[in-house]
Every structure is written in C-alpha cells, then in structure tokens.
Amino acid sequence: MNICCIVNPHSAGGGTGSKLADFRRTVERALPSAEIVLTEGPNHATALVRKALMNGVGTVVAVGGDGTINEVVNGFFDVSNEPIATPALGLIPSGTGGDYRKSWGMKRDLSESLQRIIRGRLTVADLGRIDCVGMDGSPLTRYFANVASFGMSANVCRRVNRSGKRLGGRLTFFLASARSIIEYKNRRVTMTSHHGERTGYVRVGAVCIGQYFGAGMHIGPEAAVGDGLFDIVTLGDLNRIQMLGMTSLYSGKHLTHPRVHHERSRTFRAAPEDSEPTYIEADGEVIGRLPATFTIVPGAMQVIS
Numbered sequence: 001m002n003i004c005c006i007v008n009p010h011s012a013g014g015g016t017g018s019k020l021a022d023f024r025r026t027v028e029r030a031l032p033s034a035e036i037v038l039t040e041g042p043n044h045a046t047a048l049v050r051k052a053l054m055n056g057v058g059t060v061v062a063v064g065g066d067g068t069i070n071e072v073v074n075g076f077f078d079v080s081n082e083p084i085a086t087p088a089l090g091l092i093p094s095g096t097g098g099d100y101r102k103s104w105g106m107k108r109d110l111s112e113s114l115q116r117i118i119r120g121r122l123t124v125a126d127l128g129r130i131d132c133v134g135m136d137g138s139p140l141t142r143y144f145a146n147v148a149s150f151g152m153s154a155n156v157c158r159r160v161n162r163s164g165k166r167l168g169g170r171l172t173f174f175l176a177s178a179r180s181i182i183e184y185k186n187r188r189v190t191m192t193s194h195h196g197e198r199t200g201y202v203r204v205g206a207v208c209i210g211q212y213f214g215a216g217m218h219i220g221p222e223a224a225v226g227d228g229l230f231d232i233v234t235l236g237d238l239n240r241i242q243m244l245g246m247t248s249l250y251s252g253k254h255l256t257h258p259r260v261h262h263e264r265s266r267t268f269r270a271a272p273e274d275s276e277p278t279y280i281e282a283d284g285e286v287i288g289r290l291p292a293t294f295t296i297v298p299g300a301m302q303v304i305s
Contacts, residue, residue, distance in 0.1 A: 003034040008064030049075025065095015070283035103210035127300040132292035144282035146210040154279035173215040188273035193265035201237035221252030228298035
C-alpha cells in the first residue's frame with residue numbers, strides 16, 4: 001500500500017511525541033512501506049498532505065486528534081480549493097478529544113488501528129466546506145470532517161486550546177464550558193437552509209457530519225458521515241441555568257428540548273444581527289467568525305473503517 005502517516009507529535013498534550021520511538025517501531029512492523037512524517041507547527045499537516053498526494057500517495061493516515069484530522073483533510077484540496085484527489089483516510093487516534101473517531105466506533109488503540117488499516121475496508125464519507133470571515137478579517141475557505149459550530153462552543157474551543165489541555169480532553173472541555181456558560185452572551189443570528197430563513201438568539205449552532213464534539217458531547221445523535229446532508233443543531237436562547245442543566249447533550253437526548261432546533265440540509269448560512277463577533281470553530285480549531293456559508297461536499301473521501 002502507498003501510505004503516508006502524518007504524525008502530530010504535539011497531540012494528546014505532547015503524549016504522541018513522547019512515545020514516538022515505540023510508535024515508529026510498531027508502525028514499521030505492521031506497514032513496512034509506509035512513510036512517517038512529523039508535523040512541525042500549525043497547518044503543516046495540510047502542506048504535507050498536498051505534497052504526498054501530488055507524489056501519488058493513495059492513503060493518508062492522520063495520527064493525532066481532531067485538529068490533526070482537520071489539517072489533513074484540508075490537504076485534499078489545493079490552494080484554489082480544488083480537490084487534488086479522493087484519497088483514503090486512515091485514522092490512528094492520538095488526541096485529547098477524539099470526537100470524530102467516536103462516530104466510526106473506533107478506539108484509541110494503536111494495534112486495532114493498524115489492523116483496520118491493513119484490512120483496508122473503505123467507506124465513503126462527506127466533508128463540509130466553510131466560507132467565512134477569517135480571524136484577520138479576510139475571506140477564508142476551510143473544510144471540516146466532523147463538526148463545525150459557532151457561538152459559545154467556539155469560545156470554549158478558544159479557552160481549551162489556550163489551556164494546553166493539561167487536564168485531559170473531557171475535564172478541560174468541561175471546565176472551559178462551565179466558564180463560558182457564565183460569561184457568554186447569546187447572539188442574534190439569521191440562519192438560512194433549504195427549509196427557509198429564521199432569526200433568533202443562539203447560544204450554539206452546530207453543523208454536523210459526525211455525531212460528537214466537545215470531548216464527548218453527543219451533539220448530532222442522528223448525523224451520518226456519508227449521507228450527503230448536514231445535521232444542523234441549534235441551541236437557542238438558553239440562559240445560564242438552562243445550559244448548566246443540559247446534561248442531555250452527553251446522552252444525545254436534547255433534540256426534543258423546546259429551545260433546540262434540528263434540521264437537515266445540504267447548505268446552511270448564518271449571519272450575525274449585531275456587531276459583536278460570533279466565532280466559528282471547525283473540528284475543535286477556531287478559524288474565523290460569522291457570516292458564514294456551510295456547504296456539504298458529498299463523498300469527498302473514503303475512510304478506512
């Protein structure tokens with residue numbers, strides 16, 4: 001197999017890098033022809049994937065967390081946002097959150113991951129495209145594999161990523177969420193899908209391909225990774241007390257809540273109604289702010305499942 005493993009040594013709070021020698025030995029025994037390449041900083045994985053695909057690599061393995069996967073899938077497109085190829089994506093989960101793998105029923109286990117890659121069973125999966133305002137104020141296009149969201153959830157991600165995730169994924173996200181629940185003010189947003197237009201106050205707007213985000217919150221319990229549709233879940237004008245009581249976000253039973261809106265659509269647009277910036281995260285990485293258009297890219301890749 002023509003395989004390139006893109007390894008983020010800083011994932012899992014640096015744990016991936018600390019076990020790199022053992023990882024290399026194990027991977028080289030299981031996949032002797034695979035090339036192992038380390039990322040050196042933000043967005044380096046995207047550049048490495050583009051280079052690998054241009055050189056004819058057919059399978060790219062992301063070794064890290066959801067942020068690593070995000071950088072890898074953005075490498076499937078060139079700088080003009082045209083697809084370079086439709087490669088196979090392999091996953092060796094090694095991150096703090098690990099939400100995308102949950103939709104595939106994958107464990108954080110190296111031996112199991114390698115056996116899955118060796119078997120090579122492929123499942124078609126979608127990607128999402130975001131056209132928004134970047135953090136520097138210029139137009140930005142970004143792709144995502146799992147969940148993109150705006151509102152309080154993006155503020156949580158900003159806190160989490162600044163913290164270094166020293167307490168592990170779930171506890172770090174829980175503490176950041178608790179603080180954001182207290183401090184965040186709901187934003188008034190106009191949202192448009194093929195079902196029509198609506199305007200209201202929003203605490204979190206989640207555009208889902210996968211089912212989980214925030215280190216285990218079951219935000220899109222009915223989402224499917226290859227059905228060609230987003231599951232869009234909006235937490236509306238919930239106050240602090242109501243948000244603290246939303247334990248159903250972990251069980252996936254929140255869709256029946258009267259202030260939760262759920263729909264499916266191929267496209268979704270969100271535009272702010274006030275001047276306060278409403279930030280966007282994609283696969284756990286804060287990328288920009290509203291207004292934004294989300295577009296499904298059906299069958300954009302094949303995942304080794």
